[in-house]
Amino acid sequence: MSDARGTDGTYERIEESVRAITPRLSVAPQIGLVLGSGLGAFADTLGDLVKVPYAEIPHFPQSRVVGHSGNLCLGKVRDVRVVCMQGRVHAYEGHPISAVVHGVRTMAKLGVSAVLVTNAAGGLDASWTPGDLMLVTDHLNLTATSPLVGPNDERLGARFPDMTQAYDPGLRDVLRKVAKDAGIAIREGVYAGLLGPTYETPAEIRMLRTMGAQAVGMSTVHEVIALRHMRVRVGALSCITNLAAGILDRELNHAEVEETAKARRADLVRLLEGWIEGAAAGGNS
Numbered sequence: 001m002s003d004a005r006g007t008d009g010t011y012e013r014i015e016e017s018v019r020a021i022t023p024r025l026s027v028a029p030q031i032g033l034v035l036g037s038g039l040g041a042f043a044d045t046l047g048d049l050v051k052v053p054y055a056e057i058p059h060f061p062q063s064r065v066v067g068h069s070g071n072l073c074l075g076k077v078r079d080v081r082v083v084c085m086q087g088r089v090h091a092y093e094g095h096p097i098s099a100v101v102h103g104v105r106t107m108a109k110l111g112v113s114a115v116l117v118t119n120a121a122g123g124l125d126a127s128w129t130p131g132d133l134m135l136v137t138d139h140l141n142l143t144a145t146s147p148l149v150g151p152n153d154e155r156l157g158a159r160f161p162d163m164t165q166a167y168d169p170g171l172r173d174v175l176r177k178v179a180k181d182a183g184i185a186i187r188e189g190v191y192a193g194l195l196g197p198t199y200e201t202p203a204e205i206r207m208l209r210t211m212g213a214q215a216v217g218m219s220t221v222h223e224v225i226a227l228r229h230m231r232v233r234v235g236a237l238s239c240i241t242n243l244a245a246g247i248l249d250r251e252l253n254h255a256e257v258e259e260t261a262k263a264r265r266a267d268l269v270r271l272l273e274g275w276i277e278g279a280a281a282g283g284n285s
């Protein structure tokens, strides 16, 4: 439904969420984080942690997927103020795409200068190992939809946002440096975002490889589009929790995805801490 401005109320919903969150904030957050499957525990390591359940924030949708608790976490990493989505919702749960991106839009409106997105993903390269970490350099949005479908609200961003450098080059450099200094090997590649909720068929995996993807998952691309629309800088890191369908001669399951992500938690925490600090310092230090 359109209102008199020709918009659909998205902006007003973001403002209402922000109004519910700001009384819980002592200082405005600088950096936003989205924690994917099995990675949510990072939020519990924040200093001065304040947890706001999504249920207490108007318009925040709730995830029903195991491994995705739903809290907006406010706090500190070293000296950087962060706001962190502990759990996200996915389009395959049946949520409208506007709900899928409501959290990141709210973080953008809270004033963060960058958002670091994490996810669990399947690896397309047979030489990779479950547990590998991949810096996302670009994406393929293969969900056949976008959070920007519908009337454009100029208060959020332009009708035709540029996506040439969706994954900020400066933030990519920061992560490379943090990983090198910490002695943690990282891969780099293109993330293919699919609707799910099935894992892919072996034929789909062959197609994705031909298309130039190195990883596949069911999140991230809509969030990144919504953030770039709002001109927020984005970095993304995938935990390759399994090799994609058809590479090994066995079935995929969600428990394995969660376990592998948890097993890399210590390295992920180190990378995220350094990345947050570097991003807050300007992003290409």
Ligand code: HPA
Residues within 6 Å of the ligand: 120, 121, 122, 123, 199, 200, 216, 217, 218, 241, 242, 243, 244, 245, 252, 257
């Ligand atoms: N495919 C899609 N999404 C995923 C996978 C996968 O193999 N692993 C973790 N998320």
